[in-house]
Ligand SMILES: Cc1ncc(COP(=O)(O)O)c(C=O)c1O
């Protein structure tokens with residue numbers, strides 16, 4: 001089968017050889033990947049910013065990027081203590097400076113002791129610095145009311161994204177009807193659909209119930225699973241709690257029901273809990289899958305396989321650029337865990353500065369530490385403002401005719417439903433665009449507001465949404481929400 | 497095909513369900529991955545360290561990790577200027593400190609201006625901060641004697657590893673006899689074999705010529721290619737220059753011949769040039785594939801596809817823990833490049849601190865800057881010491897009977913060939929170990945010296961090698977080399 005041996009017929013008349021790597025010859029799985037959060041709308045936003053800089057006249061003076069959960073890009077200030085410790089670790093000469101608090105110095109020294117050559121510049125072990133894995137384990141124990149966590153089940157990662165991709169990679173196998181299927185929520189965070197496309201696994205959609213504030217319903221899980229078994233082998237169930245893009249926080253009973261379902265149906269559970277610190281609504285509370293699973297006792301506690309993900313990108317710290325995160329695995333087969341360890345070692349190690357930040361996040365200053373008061377004040381200020389913005393967003397949107405927004409109980413996004421007039425839908429179809437993409441593009445061109453169309457996350461056929469972060473600073477958020485509502489009204493009139 | 501629907505037969509007699517994820521059900525490609533640099537020998541080294549800490553008596557007092565190219569772990573000090581700038585970026589309050597030089601402050605301010613929210617904590621665009629892509633382009637232009645580089649062809653990455661995996665991922669396609677084959681050197685850096693296993697591509701081995709100082713020979717490339725065409729579709733050729741583990745630096749004529757070969761045979765070139773600053777031997781010089789290709793003129797300059805990789809982990813800086821790197825693509829199909837961009841966006845962005853370090857590496861202080869003298873002195877000291885250690889390693893090994901070591905022209909490793917007595921080979925086989933693994937394990941147990949067996953990198957059948965870094969500090973290196981040579985002599989006597 002010497003398919004290309006000596007095949008010089010690819011030299012065309014103009015003397016140009018065809019490229020080795022073309023759309024036709026490249027990895028077809030990669031071609032199928034989509035990632036809306038940084039898709040066409042964001043590329044257009046970048047262009048508009050450039051045009052503004054070049055002095056092109058627009059009906060707005062700045063582009064507002066409400067497309068991505070990137071707190072510091074929207075002006076949120078880093079938490080002082082985190083950056084002090086990191087600066088000390090990066091440049092240990094500063095340990096002699098009188099301008100850093102004692103507890104920051106102690107933390108930095110403790111971390112440097114645990115680094116190869118006492119430097120952030122050494123590779124760490126592939127699973128992350130052991131001391132920081134221990135810090136994470138203590139954090140989980142405190143979070144979960146004393147339920148033990150084993151540092152050896154914790155793997156530090158390059159953001160949560162990396163850990164999610166790693167676990168999915170382990171799960172993928174089979175061909176045709178035995179191909180691995182993975183249940184994901186719709187709407188979803190599109191890392192999941194992208195990863196499944198890349199890995200050539202089957203995406204199995206289960207719908208969250210918009211009418212019940214995006215609740216997860218086990219009957220719907222069962223429907224999705226049964227249908228999927230016709231054409232693939234469903235082996236994992238992903239849950240995002242608190243939800244992105246949907247902002248719901250799951251009740252404990254719901255989590256219990258999901259765990260029972262997963263156990264009965266033999267599904268590996270993946271709990272994306274990167275927003276565990278972002279819960280705003282009264283009466284809502286974060287329950288970790290690990291805790292609920294353990295408290296349910298055997299056989300769940302002893303057998304149900306679970307991977308839970310966390311990140312330094314979200315919460316009150318929003319340190320996205322450092323790419324820190326971790327996964328805790330529970331009841332993972334020991335031999336598989338060795339395979340995971342091996343797979344991680346190929347990429348050498350997660351970025352050490354991200355590991356350091358994670359260590360601070362999971363072991364913040366204690367009440368007796370000199371940095372405690374300031375740390376606590378900064379943390380509370382961020383979380384209080386996020387809560388206020390979550391409420392404001394819901395309010396303003398729900399005052400607008402044709403827009404309906406579920407409460408933003410947690411996370412960093414609203415995902416309002418918008419009515420689009422039939423003529424707008426028709427116009428979009430003529431242009432070859434999803435109707436909500438058409439709406440969002442027009443919004444961007446006319447107001448500079450950059451949000452992501454619901455079609456990038458998935459939504460029930462015939463419904464339209466967009467995702468907007470609640471991250472713009474308060475003084476910008478209200479005018480933004482109003483501008484957006486007004487644009488929707490104008491758009492609706494235009495196409496009626 | 498409801499393969500597992502309602503299949504509760506997996507509940508065994510003891511009430512235990514079989515796990516969802518087991519060695520049998522997991523991704524078979526991941527199972528096939530091997531990565532010797534962090535393999536069993538390193539795990540054993542970790543155990544020995546722990547035993548030493550617990551006071552267990554050993555014939556040595558410390559484990560010396562000469563298994564991985566991790567300069568700072570072996571005591572190399574970070575370059576002051578790099579860490580100053582990074583500390584300023586991490587904690588901008590320091591911009592008011594009198595203890596940082598003006599040029600470091602200017603660099604830091606310039607970078608912060610280019611970050612979202614003027615903070616390292618924001619995600620960057622997925623291809624990396626545009627300003628830093630421009631810095632990299634200027635560096636490449638200077639390095640290559642003025643040949644232009646386009647910032648838009650440069651993608652910053654999470655270490656070079658990440659970029660290499662990304663490019664390989666694009667290249668993988670086909671099934672059975674059309675499966676993508678990738679030519680890699682033997683011996684190789686095992687990231688390549690690991691990545692190809694993970695991606696289910698076909699590894700096509702070409703052997704470097706040990707007798708000619710690990711030279712690359714086009715006739716051998718041709719042999720490998722022809723044989724491979726029987727069972728796969730070879731589409732890419734990887735070169736590591738300077739070589740890991742082999743330390744050779746390729747001559748310009750050799751690079752030209754490789755480029756002609758790749759062009760004629762329609763192979764995508766991947767040039768791993770992470771050791772471009774690590775050239776020690778007199779008469780050796782680094783030539784980038786990009787430069788040679790461009791200077792060869794059309795059709796090579798205009799058509800041959802190339803990806804070239806670089807990293808902040810090696811060179812004189814050795815900042816492995818920060819996970820910074822980049823790939824420059826040349827003559828890549830425009831549509832494929834868009835696909836690559838999309839693929840990168842799924843992981844959001846490379847770690848920003850690594851991007852910052854990369855920026856410093858590619859635009860270091862200029863002669864007129866206050867930090868120039870110190871920067872230059874530190875850089876030269878590291879490189880001079882590495883050169884001396886390269887020479888010493890070669891010398892001491894070649895004085896030992898039964899050990900033969902090619903000159904370490906560049907990179908950070910020696911890869912000496914060792915004679916092992918037939919009885920040792922037989923003993924290893926009885927133990928189910930590769931003979932050089934047996935040798936290296938015994939070495940570790942008896943001396944505390946941790947090196948990696950040649951079988952982890954590949955070697956000609958019946959030959960045995962190990963890889964040892966030249967990174968231990970000078971005062972430790974000589975005794976280490978002597979101890980190792982003596983151990984080999986003793987081992988040889990023992991099995992004669
Ligand atoms: C639900 C969810 N999971 C995972 C991630 C990945 O975050 P990171 O890779 O920055 O940790 C995000 C980022 O927005 C997210 O929203």
Ligand SMILES: Cc1ncc(COP(=O)(O)O)c(C=O)c1O
Pocket residue numbers: 348565654655656657658685687736740768770806807808809816819820821
């Ligand atoms: C030849 C070669 N390529 C790539 C890498 C990857 O380095 P990093 O991912 O740290 O940039 C290494 C590391 O040792 C290497 O030796």
